[in-house]
Amino acid sequence: MNRADLHTHTTASDGLHRPAENVRMAAEAGLAAIGITDHDTVAGLEEAREAAKAYGIEVVPGVEISTARDGQDIHILGFYADDRDPVFLERLASQRRVRDSRNELIVAKLNELGVSLTWEAVLDAAGRDRGPDETVGRPHIAEALHRMGAVESVQEAFDRYLAEGRPAYVLPPRIAPADAIAWIHEAGGAAVVAHPGLYGADAAVEALLRDGGADGVEAYHSDHTAEDEERYAAMARRFGAVATGGSDFHGARKGRVYHGPIGWRTAGAAVVTELKSRASHHRAKATGAASRDDGGTASD
Numbered sequence: 069m070n071r072a073d074l075h076t077h078t079t080a081s082d083g084l085h086r087p088a089e090n091v092r093m094a095a096e097a098g099l100a101a102i103g104i105t106d107h108d109t110v111a112g113l114e115e116a117r118e119a120a121k122a123y124g125i126e127v128v129p130g131v132e133i134s135t136a137r138d139g140q141d142i143h144i145l146g147f148y149a150d151d152r153d154p155v156f157l158e159r160l161a162s163q164r165r166v167r168d169s170r171n172e173l174i175v176a177k178l179n180e181l182g183v184s185l186t187w188e189a190v191l192d193a194a195g196r197d198r199g200p201d202e203t204v205g206r207p208h209i210a211e212a213l214h215r216m217g218a219v220e221s222v223q224e225a226f227d228r229y230l231a232e233g234r235p236a237y238v239l240p241p242r243i244a245p246a247d248a249i250a251w252i253h254e255a256g257g258a259a260v261v262a263h264p265g266l267y268g269a270d271a272a273v274e275a276l277l278r279d280g281g282a283d284g285v286e287a288y289h290s291d292h293t294a295e296d297e298e299r300y301a302a303m304a305r306r307f308g309a310v311a312t313g314g315s316d317f318h319g320a321r322k323g324r325v326y327h328g329p330i331g332w333r334t335a336g337a338a339v340v341t342e343l344k345s346r347a348s349h350h351r352a353k354a355t356g357a358a359s360r361d362d363g364g365t366a367s368d
């Protein structure tokens with residue numbers, strides 16, 4: 069077996085396990101590689117890379133960037149972007165500022181609805197030892213609602229309050245999917261449209277592959293049906309794009325694994341090679357553009 073799970077979350081965002089634990093679980097599942105794709109942060113990558121040495125598997129460095137199109141959340145995965153690029157890091161920091169103020173608005177809406185949740189309770193649910201680059205997300209708010217007894221499960225918190233269309237849902241001013249794709253490319257990474265089956269907007273996904281510069285689409289995902297998988301694999305072939313796959317593992321609460329366990333959806337080794345090659349193409353272009361900006365060797 070030579071498979072890679074290219075979509076997992078850690079405690080750097082709303083996952084329940086530390087990056088090193090995800091790597092260990094991937095090794096135990098017999099995977100050759102694991103992608104670490106936290107929401108709007110690369111804070112988990114260093115620990116994951118360190119752990120990967122001990123467990124003898126490969127880490128595919130990633131990120132999952134929150135964007136919106138026509139009032140709907142669209143997630144863009146970035147693979148092999150330079151996680152020390154200061155411009156990229158500042159862009160991710162700006163995403164986290166938007167996220168923080170959105171989170172406050174969600175808490176305010178809940179308070180208006182008569183649910184007396186505090187921000188401190190959300191931070192408690194997220195775990196107090198969070199680093200400054202780690203993100204807080206709706207699953208933490210859901211967990212806090214559960215702990216205070218306002219709902220009977222994390223799922224109920226989404227269904228009653230936090231999901232799109234529910235009364236405490238807030239869509240903050242977000243960048244467009246094409247912006248996230250450009251950020252990833254400028255940082256020398258490959259950009260992939262995450263879980264397209266959750267959007268009900270195939271024409272928009274096609275447009276991102278055709279004109280938006282996306283390198284691939286996440287055809288295989290824990291929340292996709294078999295028909296979704298076939299449809300997006302075919303879409304990838306049609307546009308000469310990469311078809312990636314991953315579980316979107318977030319850990320388990322009370323025995324219920326959100327999205328899927330590590331290894332539940334995977335991609336083959338050729339997909340990892342293709343992502344690397346596309347990333348190095350973008351990196352070469354980005355470096356070329358930077359050296360031209362510096363007045364460096366341009367055209368001879």
Ligand code: AMP
Nearest residue numbers: 107134204205206207223226231318326
């Ligand atoms: P955020 O980035 O803070 O908006 O949180 C997004 C995360 O919330 C996703 O990665 C999912 O794990 C989780 N999530 C989003 N919508 C739902 C839903 N309807 N039910 C359960 N979990 C959800």
Ligand code: ZN
Nearest residue numbers: 077082107205
């Ligand atoms: Zn998440």
Ligand code: FE
Nearest residue numbers: 132143262263
């Ligand atoms: Fe996502």
Ligand code: FE
Nearest residue numbers: 075077132316
């Ligand atoms: Fe995700």
